[in-house]
Amino acid sequence: MDSAERAGAVLTVDLNVLAENYAYLKSQLADGCVCSAVVKSDAYGLGMAPVAGRLAEAGCEVFFVALLDEAIGLRSTLEERDIYPKIYVFNGISEGSENDLGRYKITPVLNSISEIERWSIFGKNSSDPCEAIINIDTGMSRLGLDSNELDFLVENPETATGIAVSHFMSHLACADERSDKMNQEQRQLFDKIRQRLPRARSSLANSAGIFLGSDFHYDLVRPGAAIYGLQPIKNESNNIGQVINLKGKIIQTRVVDTNSTVGYGATYKTARKSRLATVALGYGDGYFRTLGNSGCGYIGTTRVPIVGRISMDLVTFDITDVPDAQCGPGTYIDIIGPNNSVDDVATDAGTIGYEILTALGARYSRNYIG
Incomplete structure (x- = not known):
């Protein structure tokens, strides 16, 4: 008797459907926009190693996770298959984690001035500037620079010396509700903020944000839920397959x-x-x-x-x-x-x-x- 016969329940994950969902999301994007994949929380419970491996086969070259240990595990898993994607960590840097980020070639999302300052010091002590995304809060009140920290960064650009900013990003609060006015309010605020900052690529849309239109796509989108078979917009049906x-x-x-x-x-x-x-x-x-x-x-x-x-x-x-x-x-x-x-x-x-x-x-x- 094998494990499936012994088990009380069997979970089947169709990685082909998952790859088709990823391809469908890519097909919705504006020209030049990169489609990443969010694989945090063990790829939404479906298994980091098989999911990330299949997405890499499908052409995904950028992954997001929440925690540094997730990023290290993902890096090790994919390197065993000679796959070397860009890996970002949403939850920023904790004090003392800079060396591990550098060792495993993990790029942090910086969510506060203190994180920017720590990463700047690390970058200035490295042979080359260290890459990062800077996150701006436009309405979630969760992670990202608030208005005071944003003002400080604009007035003191030297704070980011030693950092190669790959993107400025923010996160939509109500994207799963197409008609919610906060979607446009956040996008417009993000555009105003971008005008105050040095030129860099931008990222705003999650799974649902992709379906709000090309104005939300910018240079990089960060789908998670839709890859795994969840409908991104409430009361709407898209060509998302059950995984x-x-x-x-x-x-x-x-x-x-x-x-x-x-x-x-x-x-x-x-x-x-x-x-x-x-x-x-x-x-x-x-x-x-x-x-x-x-x-x-x-x-x-x-x-x-x-x-x-x-x-x-x-x-x-x-x-x-x-x-x-x-x-x-x-x-x-x-x-x-x-x-x-x-x-x-x-x-x-x-x-x-x-x-x-x-x-x-x-x-x-x-x-x-x-």
Whole structure:
């Protein structure tokens, strides 16, 4: 018996669809704009090494991660395949990390004057200026230079001596809402700020920002979610393919009478004589507890609702409407699949697709296609 047969659930990641999504995003860009790939948080839960490797094969030459350790791991993984992309770290530089950034040829995104000052010192002590992106806050109030720090940088340009600024960047707060006026407000503010700064390339758009139009593309876009199969704009459908399939194994079925209770807390009571299937996955695998009594799976094209609460290792489905021959012990229910996308599961769970992906558990048997 192999690991897939032993596992309670099997996660299949289609790297070919992932590469097609990347190619589709590139096709939407203005001429000359570079399409990077954001692979932070273990490539949104799908596996840094196989995902980044496939994206590199698809022509991606620029990657973004959040943490320095992610960048070092990515550098090592790709160097084993003789791939040497540009790697940027969103979360800036912590004190004392400068040597590691230099050793592994990692480029930081600088988010404050203090980070610019530290990187400047490192650059002035190096043989050549050290590359960086400088991040400007235009409305997120999260990372990036605020208005006071921006004024300081404009008035004291020597602060960045020793730094080769590859891009000025900012980040959109509401790009997934096409009609939100903040999108244009941020873009216009970013343009005004760029006029005050030395000439350099620029970057603003995430996945959703790509679909707001070429005015948002600038020189570099930074898609993440759409590469992994999430729809970038709310209430719109683009040619983004479903990258993952998750199927859970039925380990027991039973027939229960009307008014039988199911699961912890007895939160569900059957309204009819019902056939139930218990499947071997739960919140210990990252399957959200909020899906209890609200989520579903599919057997073929038949929707099978979750009944009762999600347990750590188990979840129960009502399979009454499915022929017995299709849903015995050892058969599978599609948890995420062609009829139930990541975004659909997220809606049922009261969250977003990003959280569904990054919560995918370590106990799944993982199968990579492509």
